[in-house]
Amino acid sequence: MPKSKHREKRPSARLDWDDIRIFAAVAAAGSVNKAAVELKVQPSSVSRRIGDLEKRMEAKLLLRTRTGVSLTAAGEDLLDRAQSMQRIADDIERAVRARDKRDEGGVTIAAPDGVGALWLAPRIPDFLDRYPQIQLALNCIQDGAAPDLVRRPDISISVDKSLADIGDDASELATMHYVFAASPAYLKAHGTPNSLASAAVDHRALKHTGQVMQRDNRTSRAYAAAALASFSLESNSSSAVVAALRAGAGIATVPTYLLTLAPELVVIGGEQSVPIKLWLIVHKQSRHAARVARAADWLRSVFDGKTNPWFRAEYVPPDEFET
Numbered sequence: 001m002p003k004s005k006h007r008e009k010r011p012s013a014r015l016d017w018d019d020i021r022i023f024a025a026v027a028a029a030g031s032v033n034k035a036a037v038e039l040k041v042q043p044s045s046v047s048r049r050i051g052d053l054e055k056r057m058e059a060k061l062l063l064r065t066r067t068g069v070s071l072t073a074a075g076e077d078l079l080d081r082a083q084s085m086q087r088i089a090d091d092i093e094r095a096v097r098a099r100d101k102r103d104e105g106g107v108t109i110a111a112p113d114g115v116g117a118l119w120l121a122p123r124i125p126d127f128l129d130r131y132p133q134i135q136l137a138l139n140c141i142q143d144g145a146a147p148d149l150v151r152r153p154d155i156s157i158s159v160d161k162s163l164a165d166i167g168d169d170a171s172e173l174a175t176m177h178y179v180f181a182a183s184p185a186y187l188k189a190h191g192t193p194n195s196l197a198s199a200a201v202d203h204r205a206l207k208h209t210g211q212v213m214q215r216d217n218r219t220s221r222a223y224a225a226a227a228l229a230s231f232s233l234e235s236n237s238s239s240a241v242v243a244a245l246r247a248g249a250g251i252a253t254v255p256t257y258l259l260t261l262a263p264e265l266v267v268i269g270g271e272q273s274v275p276i277k278l279w280l281i282v283h284k285q286s287r288h289a290a291r292v293a294r295a296a297d298w299l300r301s302v303f304d305g306k307t308n309p310w311f312r313a314e315y316v317p318p319d320e321f322e323t
Helices: 017-029 030-038 043-057 073-099 114-130 184-190 198-201 221-226 238-246 288-304
Strands: 062-064 069-071 105-112 132-140 153-156 169-174 178-180 207-210 234-237 252-254 276-282
Touching: 017 030, 017 043, 017 062, 017 073, 043 062, 105 288, 114 132, 114 238, 114 288, 132 288, 153 207, 153 288, 169 178, 207 238, 234 238, 234 288, 238 252, 276 288
Parallel strands: 105 132, 105 153, 207 234, 207 252
Antiparallel strands: 062 069, 153 276, 169 276, 178 252
């Protein structure tokens, strides 16, 4: 049987520029741990990306030692090419940034349902008045919805810092503190509970499924939220829970900023539930655009703890809010 004139080609995996950039950072630092600090990611993430790159290249690039790493011959060749690629990428970025200095165009912001609908949406007119040529797209993420990894937003507000990718600009934005509250109509009809246990056993409880407990906030006081484990209404929509709460459906755990929007609500007890941190993630693909920078600055201002004490890292009781 005659041999084929064409040798069968193996499918090639597309190289990821981020993997090459991470490799170059490790080579420059001489250590996976040092490179991870510079890149603001976990060392395990750096090691995994280097491993993926070596598999794609079908070559050993780094030799790991007790004191750090050294380059193989293949690694030295890749580093030389990576540095050339970085110079080209820098030139492209400078050229694009020079054309993207105008305060116009679209900006997509993703935020948790409650934060987006209850806190951000009422403040959008001020932003649009200042930047009339910028079009905002506000994507309110409900509990359980998977992030869109293909069409990433320009800016994300998230309770999960790990959603930030290498190259993104991630910073702590605010802290949401929680209290137990009910409407005057509900308390008039059903009475005021004299304890959290009473609220759980003797009253109707409303629950938002998106309220989570972050690992670094697991104090003994944080578990007070578990007292409302038995609930009469559960929803993945903060807006729905708030609407039911204000209408007198029951008692709910709410962020203290809500009391500035619904001042008629009555706080039950002085105990706070688990605080939840919000992170501002400006994605690498668009963080240098002027319109995105304007939107990010605006978001920092509307969550500023100096003017909005309910977003401070330390808990401020609602009766101490300045109105």
